[in-house]
Amino acid sequence: xxxxxxxxSMDSYEGQEVNIxxxxxxxxxxxxxxxxxxxxxxxPRFIIQGYKTKVTNEVASxxxxxxxxxxxxxxxxxxxxxxxVYYCLVGDRGSTLGRLYFGRxxxxxxxx
Amino acid sequence: xxxxxQSPRHEVTEMGQEVTLRCKPISGHNSxxxxxxxxxxxxxxxxxxNNNVPIDDSGMPEDRFSAKMPNASFSTLKIQPSExxxxxxxxxxxxxxxxxxxxxxxxxxxxxxxxxL
Numbered sequence: 001x002x003x004x005x006x007x008x009s010m011d012s013y014e015g016q017e018v019n020i021x022x023x024x025x026x027x028x029x030x031x032x033x034x035x036x037x038x039x040x041x042x043x044p045r046f047i048i049q050g051y052k053t054k055v056t057n058e059v060a061s062x063x064x065x066x067x068x069x070x071x072x073x074x075x076x077x078x079x080x081x082x083x084x085v086y087y088c089l090v091g092d093r094g095s096t097l098g099r100l101y102f103g104r105x106x107x108x109x110x111x112x
Numbered sequence: 113x114x115x116x117x118q119s120p121r122h123e124v125t126e127m128g129q130e131v132t133l134r135c136k137p138i139s140g141h142n143s144x145x146x147x148x149x150x151x152x153x154x155x156x157x158x159x160x161x162n163n164n165v166p167i168d169d170s171g172m173p174e175d176r177f178s179a180k181m182p183n184a185s186f187s188t189l190k191i192q193p194s195e196x197x198x199x200x201x202x203x204x205x206x207x208x209x210x211x212x213x214x215x216x217x218x219x220x221x222x223x224x225x226x227x228x229l
Contacts, residue, residue, distance in 0.1 A: 036218075043116075043203045043220025044155070087155070091211050102147070104154035 004088045009107040018075045020106050022088030025069045033064060033071045036087040036102070044087060044102065048073070075108075083110045116221035118204050124227045130192040133224045136185055137206030145205040145218060146179055146189050155203070161187065162210045194228045201225050 005023040012018045024033070032051050036044040048055055050062040050071070061074040075082055087105040117136040125131055137144045145160040159169040161181045172179070176195070181187040191198055205218040 038155075041223075043205065043223055044218075045220065046217045049217075091216075101157070102155035 004090055004101070004103065006088050006106045008104065009109070011109050011111065012078055013111050014079055015077050018078050018082070018108060020073045020086055020108065021070055022073070023070045024088070024090045027068050027090055031090045033062065034089045034091060035060070035062065035073050036089065038085045038087065038105065078110045080110050080112065082108065084108060116204055116206055116219055118221040118224050120224060121222060122225045124229065125194055126229050127195055128193045130190065131194045131226060133189040133202050133226070135187045135189070135204030135221060137187070137204070138219055139185070141206035141208055141219070143207045143210045144181060144187050146187070147203040147205065149201045149203060149223070158189070167210065196228045199226055199228050
């Protein structure tokens with residue numbers, strides 16, 4: 001299973017773009033990259049998922065370089081409500097026995 | 113849909129007591145997951161079921177922990193006997209499909225905060 005490494009914490013100000021990078025050097029061919037968001041006292045919530053290049057939805061963008069050994073979650077113009085923990089996960093889509101590791105994630109704090 | 117439902121939301125018990133956490137997954141979801149979250153270890157997968165059958169229980173810490181899924185709409189996580197180090201937030205999640213398949217996005221419940229004194 002591919003291990004992921006992401007910063008423990010990040011700080012930003014309202015209105016700025018935030019980029020959180022995750023390293024997954026041992027990612028396998030069948031692995032997809034998924035990001036979840038967790039607010040205090042709530043369970044994690046799915047944000048975005050991708051396999052390669054760029055994926056964009058109404059919440060965020062996910063950039064994945066050609067070698068797929070890292071990925072970057074981009075949050076445009078963050079607000080105070082984006083303060084949360086963000087988890088990068090790599091999961092095997094080739095087997096129903098695959099499992100996802102959440103780890104400790106990145107605590108993003110947005111300041112006024 | 114009401115989402116994943118967990119009960120109780122908070123549980124305080126004394127060491128040695130039995131604790132039972134309950135989960136109702138989203139209707140139609142075939143996979144169910146139990147996670148434990150602590151400051152030290154983050155969010156850890158304990159066990160997951162597919163079509164009511166336990167598929168991967170390698171994350172269950174020890175024999176004091178057991179999980180059942182008697183039907184598609186109900187699951188329990190039991191700790192007997194409980195210990196102070198079991199204090200954590202326990203999350204239940206469900207998904208349409210198992211990890212690795214399309215539509216495998218997990219939807220989490222609000223969690224149960226367990227305190228063992």
